[in-house]
Amino acid sequence: MKKGLPLLIAVGVLLAALVATRLVGNRYLYFAGYVIFQYVVLATAWNILGGYTGYVNFGTAGFFALGAYTATVLILAFKAPLPVQIVAGGLVSAVLGLGIGYLTLRLRGVFFSIATLALALVLQTFVMNWEYVGGAKGVSIIRPAAFPPFASYVEFLFFVMAALAVVSAMAAWWIENSWVGRGLAAIRDNEEAAECMGVPTLRLKLLATVVSGCFMGVAGAPFPYYVTLVEPVSAFSLDYAVNSLAMPMIGGTTTWIGPIVGAILLSTAQQVATVTISSELNLLIVGIVLVAFVLLAPQGIVGLVQRLAGRRRA
Amino acid sequence: MLSLDLLLNAIVAGILLGGFYAAVSLGISVAFGLLDIVNIAHPVFVVLGSYIAYALNSALGLDPLLTGLLGVPVFFALGVVVYRLYYASFEKTGEESLRGLVFFFGLLFIIEVALLLVYGVDYRMVEAAYIGDSLHIGSVGIALRLLVPCLVGIGMTVALYLVLSRTFWGRAIMAVSQDSQALRLMGANPVRIKTIAFGLSIATASLAGALLIVIGPVEPSIGREYIGRVFAIAVLGGMGSIGGTLAAGLILGVVETFTATYYGPSWALAVSFGILLVVLAVRPAGLFGR
Numbered sequence: 001m002k003k004g005l006p007l008l009i010a011v012g013v014l015l016a017a018l019v020a021t022r023l024v025g026n027r028y029l030y031f032a033g034y035v036i037f038q039y040v041v042l043a044t045a046w047n048i049l050g051g052y053t054g055y056v057n058f059g060t061a062g063f064f065a066l067g068a069y070t071a072t073v074l075i076l077a078f079k080a081p082l083p084v085q086i087v088a089g090g091l092v093s094a095v096l097g098l099g100i101g102y103l104t105l106r107l108r109g110v111f112f113s114i115a116t117l118a119l120a121l122v123l124q125t126f127v128m129n130w131e132y133v134g135g136a137k138g139v140s141i142i143r144p145a146a147f148p149p150f151a152s153y154v155e156f157l158f159f160v161m162a163a164l165a166v167v168s169a170m171a172a173w174w175i176e177n178s179w180v181g182r183g184l185a186a187i188r189d190n191e192e193a194a195e196c197m198g199v200p201t202l203r204l205k206l207l208a209t210v211v212s213g214c215f216m217g218v219a220g221a222p223f224p225y226y227v228t229l230v231e232p233v234s235a236f237s238l239d240y241a242v243n244s245l246a247m248p249m250i251g252g253t254t255t256w257i258g259p260i261v262g263a264i265l266l267s268t269a270q271q272v273a274t275v276t277i278s279s280e281l282n283l284l285i286v287g288i289v290l291v292a293f294v295l296l297a298p299q300g301i302v303g304l305v306q307r308l309a310g311r312r313r314a
Numbered sequence: 315m316l317s318l319d320l321l322l323n324a325i326v327a328g329i330l331l332g333g334f335y336a337a338v339s340l341g342i343s344v345a346f347g348l349l350d351i352v353n354i355a356h357p358v359f360v361v362l363g364s365y366i367a368y369a370l371n372s373a374l375g376l377d378p379l380l381t382g383l384l385g386v387p388v389f390f391a392l393g394v395v396v397y398r399l400y401y402a403s404f405e406k407t408g409e410e411s412l413r414g415l416v417f418f419f420g421l422l423f424i425i426e427v428a429l430l431l432v433y434g435v436d437y438r439m440v441e442a443a444y445i446g447d448s449l450h451i452g453s454v455g456i457a458l459r460l461l462v463p464c465l466v467g468i469g470m471t472v473a474l475y476l477v478l479s480r481t482f483w484g485r486a487i488m489a490v491s492q493d494s495q496a497l498r499l500m501g502a503n504p505v506r507i508k509t510i511a512f513g514l515s516i517a518t519a520s521l522a523g524a525l526l527i528v529i530g531p532v533e534p535s536i537g538r539e540y541i542g543r544v545f546a547i548a549v550l551g552g553m554g555s556i557g558g559t560l561a562a563g564l565i566l567g568v569v570e571t572f573t574a575t576y577y578g579p580s581w582a583l584a585v586s587f588g589i590l591l592v593v594l595a596v597r598p599a600g601l602f603g604r
Contacts, residue, residue, distance in 0.1 A: 054412045104591075104594055114352075115594070125583050129578075284424065287423040288424060291417060291420035291424065294403075294413050294417050
C-alpha cells in the first residue's frame with residue numbers, strides 16, 4: 001500500500017493538470033503554473049544532492065541555462081521535437097555535473113560549492129560570445145502550433161512541466177527509499193565513517209550530482225518555447241540559484257516532500273508579490289526568509305510540522 | 315603579431331591588477347584558509363566598502379582611501395557580529411558545512427539586493443586627485459588609478475603578514491588554525507581568537523572596497539565577478555599563506571590581462587575558474603601550501 005500511494009498521487013496530479021487545461025480560461029494561470037512546477041523540479045533536483053548528501057550547489061542557474069541552451073541549439077539546428085530537447089538538455093547538464101563533481105568532490109565538499117559559484121558566470125561568458133545562439137542579445141524562438149487536446153502550446157508546456165515535476169518527485173522518492181538514499185544519508189551524517197563501513201562514497205556523490213544536474217537541465221529544456229526569446233541574462237538569472245536552494249531549506253531538506261512544499265509556497269508567494277510589489281523587494285524578502293529559516297528553523301516547515309505532530313501525540 | 319610594447323604593457327597592467335586582487339583576497343585567506351570559515355559573502359562586503367567610500371566621497375568629498383581606513387574598525391565590529399551569529403548558530407553544533415554556507419549565501423544576497431534597492435543598478439564612481447592621471451616610462455603607461463590600489467594592496471599584505479607573525483594575537487590566530495584543540499588544552503579560548511581573526515578578515519574588505527571603486531565604477535552585483543577570483547587566489551596561494559596570496563594575486567592578474575589583451579576582455583572572467591579547477595585537480599595544496 002505504501003508503495004502504491006506515491007504512484008496514485010502522481011497520476012492524480014497529472015489528471016488534475018490535464019483537467020485544468022480544459023476548465024481554466026485565464027492564460028496567466030498557465031504561465032504562473034508553469035513557473036511553479038519548474039521550481040518544483042529545480043528544488044527537488046537541488047535537494048537530491050544538497051539535502052540528501054549535504055553538498056551545496058550554488059550553480060543551479062548554470063545547469064538550468066545549459067539545458068535551455070541545449071534545447072535552443074537543437075531547435076535552431078534541427079527543429080528537434082520537445083521530448084528530444086528535454087532528454088538532450090538533461091544529458092548535457094548531467095555530463096557537466098559529472099565533470100565538476102569528478103574534479104572537486106574528491107577533495108572537500110566546500111570546493112564543489114565554490115566551483116559551482118563560479119560556474120554560472122563562466123558558462124554565461126561562453127554563451128555571450130557565441131554568435132550562433134544570439135550572443136548577448138539573445139535569439140527568438142517560434143512556438144510550434146497547438147495540437148489537441150490543448151487549446152494553446154503554453155497549455156501543453158504547462159502539462160509537460162507538471163509531468164516533469166511528477167517524474168522528479170518520484171525519482172527523489174525512489175532515491176530516498178533505496179540503498180542509494182541510505183548511502184547518501186550516511187555521507188551526510190559522517191562521510192569518513194561511511195567510507196570505513198564500505199559505502200562507495202565518491203561513486204554515490206557523483207551519482208547524486210549527475211541525477212541532480214540532469215533534472216536541472218531537464219527543467220531548463222522547455223524554457224526556449226516558454227519565453228520565446230532566449231537571452232543569457234534571464235537564462236542565467238541568480239533567481240534560480242537562490243530559489244532552488246531557498247525552497248528546500250524552507251520546506252525541509254531531509255524528505256522528498258520538503259522541497260515541493262517550499263517550491264509551491266515560495267513560488268506562489270513570488271508570483272503574487274511580483275505582480276503587487278517590486279521584484280527586487282520580492283528577492284530581498286526571499287533572502288531574509290532564507291536566513292531566518294537557516295538560523296531559527298533548520299529542519300524547515302516539514303520539520304516544524306513533524307515536531308508539532310510529535311508533541312501532540314506524546 | 316606579438317609586439318613587445320603590447321607584451322610589456324600587459325605584464326605591467328597585470329602586476330598592478332594583481333596587487334589589488336591580493337587586497338580583495340586577503341580576507342578570504344584569513345577566513346577560509348586559516349579559520350576554515352567559507353565566507354562566500356566576502357566579495358559583497360568589499361562592494362559594501364565601495365559604496366561607503368562612494369557615499370562619503372560624494373557627500374563630504376572625502377578621499378576614498380581615507381574612508382577605507384576609517385571603515386576598518388566599523389567593518390571589524392561587523393565581522394565580530396557576523397562570526398558570533400555564525401558560531402552560535404552553526405559552528406557550535408557542527409552544522410557549518412551545509413547551513414553555514416547557505417547562511418553566507420543569504421547574507422550575500424541580502425546585502426546585494428539592499429544595495430540595489432538603495433542605489434539602483436547604475437554604476438557609481440568616486441573622485442580623487444590621482445584618478446585619471448598616468449605615468450609613462452618608455453612605452454609603458456602606468457595609470458595611477460591602478461598603481462595606487464596595487465601599492466595599497468601590497469602594503470596591506472605586508473601589514474597583515476607582520477600582524478600574524480609578530481604580534482601576540484597574530485600568533486594566537488596561527489595557533490588556532492594549526493590546532494585549536496591543543497590551544498584549548500593550553501587554557502586559551504579559540505572562539506575568542508577566531509572572533510578577532512574573522513573581524514580582521516572583514517576589516518580588510520573596507521580598504522579593499524575603497525580600492526575597488528578607485529580602480530573603476532562599481533554596481534551592486536559586481537561582487538559576483540570576484541567570488542571565483544578570490545577563491546582561486548586563496549587556493550592557488552596555498553590556503554592561508556599570506557605571501558602566497560600576493561603571489562597568486564599577481565599570477566592571476568598577469569594571466570587575466572594576457573587573456574584580455576590577446577583573446578578579448580570577456581574571457582578574463584573564465585581564467586580564475588580555469589585556474590581554480592586545475593589547481594584543485596593537480597595540486598590542491600596550492601603553491602605555498604603545507
